């Protein structure tokens with residue numbers, strides 16, 4: 337049975353909302369993920385959503401799924417948020433030496449769409465180049481929902497501690513963007529937990545963490561803004577271009 341995480345308050349330890357408390361850092365180290373509640377305001381998530389409407393409207397190739405890759409490179413607000421100290425300060429606590437941007441995207445689930453994102457590790461996609469120069473010891477992502485998310489509309493499910501298991505074998509399954517499914521899906525289903533969040537909460541998770549999402553049974557879009565970061569010495573980003581260094585290493 338899937339457990340849903342219910343309260344993050346006990347993890348924040350009264351710290352400034354823009355840095356991770358020692359409890360959150362311990363959780364990230366042990367479980368491969370943690371959450372900073374309310375990192376963005378609802379006005380900010382609404383503004384990103386409005387930008388997403390504009391971008392998707394202008395890029396018919398991105399419909400009907402509504403996924404947009406390289407979001408921060410196409411949109412000033414998303415660029416600003418990817419570089420915002422509220423994000424980069426906690427990322428610096430997890431990534432180093434130095435921080436650069438690996439990639440960003442908008443991930444959309446259409447209303448009443450049962451499409452799942454298969455169990456996967458981002459690193460199965462990110463270390464695709466077999467280029468030792470692209471290896472990272474600490475690559476990770478932030479995942480910010482643009483509306484509240486729960487098990488009904490497609491919150492993430494994660495397997496706590498799976499970031500410690502290395503890169504698992506995977507197989508290509510189905511269609512779409514999440515095809516590199518780990519082989520041990522039974523184990524994932526058995527050990528997973530749901531991570532319901534409010535709009536603007538920020539989930540930080542390791543690129544090795546097993547995660548997936550189910551369909552969206554609601555009548556509204558479910559959107560998440562995702563930015564992945566790596567240490568500054570890794571020379572290139574996900575698209576083979578020079579990585580955008582935010583904090584020199």
Ligand SMILES: O=C(O)CCC(=O)C(=O)O
Pocket residue numbers: 443453458490491547548549560562
């Ligand atoms: O947002 C989602 O539903 C899943 C996205 C995801 O797992 C990913 O992009 O790696």
